[in-house]
Amino acid sequence: MSKVNRIKGFADLFPPESTAYVFMEETARDVFSRYGYQEIRIPVLEQTEIFARSIGQETDVVQKEMYTFPDRKGRSMTLRPEATAGVVRSYIDSPMSGSGTSCKLFTFGPMFRYERPQKGRMRQFHQVNAEILGEDSPWCDAEVIIMLETYLKALGLKKLDIELNSLGCSQCRPDFHASLKAHLKKLDQDNLCSDCQRRVDTNPLRVLDCKVPACREMVSDAPRINKSLCPECESHFAKVVSMLSQAGLKYRLNPNLVRGLDYYQRTTFEVVSHDIGAQSSVAGGGRYDGLVKALGGSDVAGIGFACGMERLALILEGIQERPKDFYLAVLHEDAMDKALFMAQNLREKGFSGEMGFQVRSVKAQLRQANKLRVKTCLLLGVDELTKGEVQVKDMATGVQRGVSQDDVEQALGLNMKGKNNNYLRNG
Numbered sequence: 001m002s003k004v005n006r007i008k009g010f011a012d013l014f015p016p017e018s019t020a021y022v023f024m025e026e027t028a029r030d031v032f033s034r035y036g037y038q039e040i041r042i043p044v045l046e047q048t049e050i051f052a053r054s055i056g057q058e059t060d061v062v063q064k065e066m067y068t069f070p071d072r073k074g075r076s077m078t079l080r081p082e083a084t085a086g087v088v089r090s091y092i093d094s095p096m097s098g099s100g101t102s103c104k105l106f107t108f109g110p111m112f113r114y115e116r117p118q119k120g121r122m123r124q125f126h127q128v129n130a131e132i133l134g135e136d137s138p139w140c141d142a143e144v145i146i147m148l149e150t151y152l153k154a155l156g157l158k159k160l161d162i163e164l165n166s167l168g169c170s171q172c173r174p175d176f177h178a179s180l181k182a183h184l185k186k187l188d189q190d191n192l193c194s195d196c197q198r199r200v201d202t203n204p205l206r207v208l209d210c211k212v213p214a215c216r217e218m219v220s221d222a223p224r225i226n227k228s229l230c231p232e233c234e235s236h237f238a239k240v241v242s243m244l245s246q247a248g249l250k251y252r253l254n255p256n257l258v259r260g261l262d263y264y265q266r267t268t269f270e271v272v273s274h275d276i277g278a279q280s281s282v283a284g285g286g287r288y289d290g291l292v293k294a295l296g297g298s299d300v301a302g303i304g305f306a307c308g309m310e311r312l313a314l315i316l317e318g319i320q321e322r323p324k325d326f327y328l329a330v331l332h333e334d335a336m337d338k339a340l341f342m343a344q345n346l347r348e349k350g351f352s353g354e355m356g357f358q359v360r361s362v363k364a365q366l367r368q369a370n371k372l373r374v375k376t377c378l379l380l381g382v383d384e385l386t387k388g389e390v391q392v393k394d395m396a397t398g399v400q401r402g403v404s405q406d407d408v409e410q411a412l413g414l415n416m417k418g419k420n421n422n423y424l425r426n427g
């Protein structure tokens, strides 16, 4: 039978790669919960309308990148290209939306975009996503960005740049749109890339952050949104920037940062790595105050971000699981029963480890213990069985001694370190 191939742009993740993903998720749980965020799980499939209404009909994501198909009843469904729209839809559906208090949520999972796969760009990729609904305070924006930085630091990532901008609001943006469009119309359209030629009419803001060098040059003297903010947006952004400065966070103001999704208003931000090639944005986010209302909810503010896990994995080198506490080597078939219960008893006491299910030579068993990088190898043969003992070998020193089976926990305990820390970093 011929083999059925994996789909292009979709990856299987195995250790050690998958270990880095678990590490990113567990670190997010630890950091975000300290800020009062709660984890939610939402569907990967939504009605297409959700994305068209939130991300924007004219965006690249909606125009060219969504996995959209009719379900068996002919309704248009889409595999989520991002999580924010689904989080907002689920929030509107939930009792939380009527509670009158703000709501901090985070979620992980796969997203789907039909883009050309390359380093750091997949068709199925994963995000760590955090959103806060019901807060419009600039201090909240500052806290969200500080939390993102804290998270990236907790992952051990330091060489990252944070870019910041304000995109204004429904008050000040229409005028800016009009003046930008008028400016772009005056340019020689043939010198713009084909996407930007279309964007001049449909989504002029996006022309500002086109990555094509010719387009960049063409828009170098285009009007900038930061010069057109209304007084409310201006003071909101000034407060955010001032708080981040006071917090000692390093950022760069980038008036061309407009992001690829239409729901953003006011504060937007992106985290960029210079070590991973062209797909350099490892996280992005911003405020989306009109979105809850646009999706049928009340007029509630929102802000959040998403980190791209594939891209973080490219810079997160050498994350591996902390070795288990023991390997239990069985030296004779008769010792198997005892070994199974001894290993189980140790796990119930909080130790981690595994037993070998095949009787093999001591040398082969120690080789296996070495491969698993355990601190302690326990050896159980017929001699030990009759004496009620087990051999305890410290793999680092090579010292081996017989220990009463009742004292194994204590012997292992002396070898244990940092039980709550499940990960190690190379180097």
Ligand code: HAM
Binding pocket: 081, 082, 083, 084, 113, 115, 120, 121, 122, 123, 124, 125, 126, 127, 129, 130, 131, 260, 261, 281, 282, 283, 284, 285, 286, 287, 303, 304, 305, 306, 307, 308, 309, 310, 311
């Ligand atoms: P986004 O900028 O479209 O924002 O995506 C966030 C991150 O997901 C990017 O910075 C990147 O690291 C990663 N990413 C995007 N596309 C791909 C891909 N094809 N392959 C690998 N990684 C990718 C959003 O998705 C917003 N929902 C973020 C947000 C949350 N804004 C407010 N709340």
